[in-house]
Amino acid sequence: xxxxxxxxxxxxxxxxxxxxxxxxxxxxxxxxxxxxxxxxxxxxxxxxxxxxxxxxxxxxxxxxxxxxxxxxxxxxxxxxxxxxxxxxxxxxxxxxxxxxxxxxxxxxxxxxxxxxxxxxxxxxxxxxxxxxxxxxxxxxxxxxxxxxxxxxxxxxxxxxxxxxxxxxxxxxxxxxxxxxxxxxxxxxxxxxxxxxxxxxxxxxxxxxxxxxxxxxxxxxxxxxxxxxxxxxxxxxxxxxxxxxxxxxxxxxxxxxxxxxxxxxxxxxxxxxxxxxxxxxxxxxxxxxxxxxxxxxxxxxxxxxxxxxxxxxxxxxxxxxxxxxxxxxxxxxxxxxxxxxxxxxxxxxxxxxxxxxxxxxxxxxxxxxxxxxxxxxxxxxxxxxxxxxxxxxxxxxxxxxxxxxxxxxxxxxxxxxxxxxxxxxxxxxxxxxxxxxxxxxxxxxxxxxxxxxxxxxxxxxxxxxxxxxxxxxxxxxxxxxxxxxxxxxxxxxxxxxxxxxxxxxxxxxxxxxxxxxxxxxxxxxxxxxxxxxxxxxxxxxxxxxxxxxxxxxxxxxxxxxxxxxxxxxxxxxxxxxxxxxx
Numbered sequence: 001x002x003x004x005x006x007x008x009x010x011x012x013x014x015x016x017x018x019x020x021x022x023x024x025x026x027x028x029x030x031x032x033x034x035x036x037x038x039x040x041x042x043x044x045x046x047x048x049x050x051x052x053x054x055x056x057x058x059x060x061x062x063x064x065x066x067x068x069x070x071x072x073x074x075x076x077x078x079x080x081x082x083x084x085x086x087x088x089x090x091x092x093x094x095x096x097x098x099x100x101x102x103x104x105x106x107x108x109x110x111x112x113x114x115x116x117x118x119x120x121x122x123x124x125x126x127x128x129x130x131x132x133x134x135x136x137x138x139x140x141x142x143x144x145x146x147x148x149x150x151x152x153x154x155x156x157x158x159x160x161x162x163x164x165x166x167x168x169x170x171x172x173x174x175x176x177x178x179x180x181x182x183x184x185x186x187x188x189x190x191x192x193x194x195x196x197x198x199x200x201x202x203x204x205x206x207x208x209x210x211x212x213x214x215x216x217x218x219x220x221x222x223x224x225x226x227x228x229x230x231x232x233x234x235x236x237x238x239x240x241x242x243x244x245x246x247x248x249x250x251x252x253x254x255x256x257x258x259x260x261x262x263x264x265x266x267x268x269x270x271x272x273x274x275x276x277x278x279x280x281x282x283x284x285x286x287x288x289x290x291x292x293x294x295x296x297x298x299x300x301x302x303x304x305x306x307x308x309x310x311x312x313x314x315x316x317x318x319x320x321x322x323x324x325x326x327x328x329x330x331x332x333x334x335x336x337x338x339x340x341x342x343x344x345x346x347x348x349x350x351x352x353x354x355x356x357x358x359x360x361x362x363x364x365x366x367x368x369x370x371x372x373x374x375x376x377x378x379x380x381x382x383x384x385x386x387x388x389x390x391x392x393x394x395x396x397x398x399x400x401x402x403x404x405x406x407x408x409x410x411x412x413x414x415x416x417x418x419x420x421x422x423x424x425x426x427x428x429x430x431x432x433x434x435x436x437x438x439x440x441x442x443x444x445x446x447x448x449x450x451x452x453x454x455x456x457x458x459x460x461x462x463x464x465x466x467x468x469x470x471x472x473x474x475x476x477x478x479x480x481x482x483x484x485x486x487x488x489x490x491x492x493x494x495x496x497x498x499x500x501x502x503x504x505x506x507x508x509x510x511x512x513x514x515x516x517x518x519x520x521x522x523x524x525x526x527x528x529x530x531x532x533x534x535x536x537x538x539x540x541x542x543x544x545x546x547x548x549x550x551x552x553x554x555x556x557x558x559x560x561x562x563x564x565x566x567x568x569x570x571x572x573x574x575x576x577x578x579x580x581x
Contacts, residue, residue, distance in 0.1 A: 138162025
């Protein structure tokens, strides 16, 4: 997350080249978790980690990377990873441009195609003519973005120039409520679609100032980082992930005592009462947008009160490139759509969101399956089912996979004719607001009852001792599947006092789920963890948890933030069995 990364992206767009950026920052030992050819590189990459098959798929002519990545407690050297990656690829890029970060400078090898970023920039500045803007067709590709480290094999999403520019430019005033000259702060990373759309292209196309932030919501240096940026740059809209603001609210973190490249002497703190917010003038902030995962109501309510601004959850995917649903802010506040806690808002113009289901049981009651093989049909309001988009898709959405048209049709269009499968479960309420409960594989079948693990997570996270949680399904010989909960407690919570025991926590959580969903939910198994397995973007890796509780082989995706947490969770589950706590 450095300015040179954005420069590389915009340079590609200027000359009509296709870029492919992927999140970086993995240590060498973490790059070969699931395949022997995990690598670090792509068509035009600032700080990236890819599998060799991605390089083979996009076949870049030029690779751009930094010499290293800077993490809160370490420096990750990138060039050795790049060299190793290229040695395993059949396709060879002709040039590697290396930006030498001051934290680590490397000796380059020009004979092998290495070029120094600063030298190349200086050389270009001496030229009489610079690269002119190249006209491209609206449907020519702007970028490729490989997705799905948490849900399956990587797919090269193709984003077209024309529709993308229209969609993200339109989104700025009509979804986020910003005008030219306003300051927009999206705390994502340009390795993700959110960073592409709303750190780089959207704000700049609309004439806004965009904030590029290299750091964490906590620990760099403290839980006031976001609020300091809001005050310093007069940010009008902050867009971030639910995980980020939950970390600010409840998680332990390190406050570094210095700003050296390798921080030392951390001390643990937390900010559940919003004390850091009170240290800064955030009066410029008008809206907080959340995306990337489902926003739990407790967090939404907490920050709405703390910041005194609307908290607007919005739902979309890498494939769509801009929000599918959102309670829109608009530039005129009186026109804004009111947010509804627990919902990601109504569909954005251009999207025809439908719920497809083979059962007509309402989400709040019995989800008994009357048939398991019946054709999916459009469901009425308040019925849990598969979320889908009725074709055609609006401008800005992907229309194909790179070198993968057959996979595009099979993976997205074959489930129900005339619909694009979003692979998420949810329902649309009577007001037209969309409620997203999680991936379709997060809907479990317990003794014939279809249950949303997202609904259970909402109940569990409301417990005063719970900071965050995840619920997955475990195979059961009698019931088919049963729910298993994983919780992370608030810093102030403990299970070692007479009034707060493991047994009492299980009883309270079980009672809450039974009361709000039904006795058939069978929420009997709970584990207390130090942390949940997450991707670098903050998404909980429920597939990893599901594999652990079912005794299956655990495939750790290269996008995981902390690979060591998987072994810790496996140890907890093995040590306690399928009871937990």
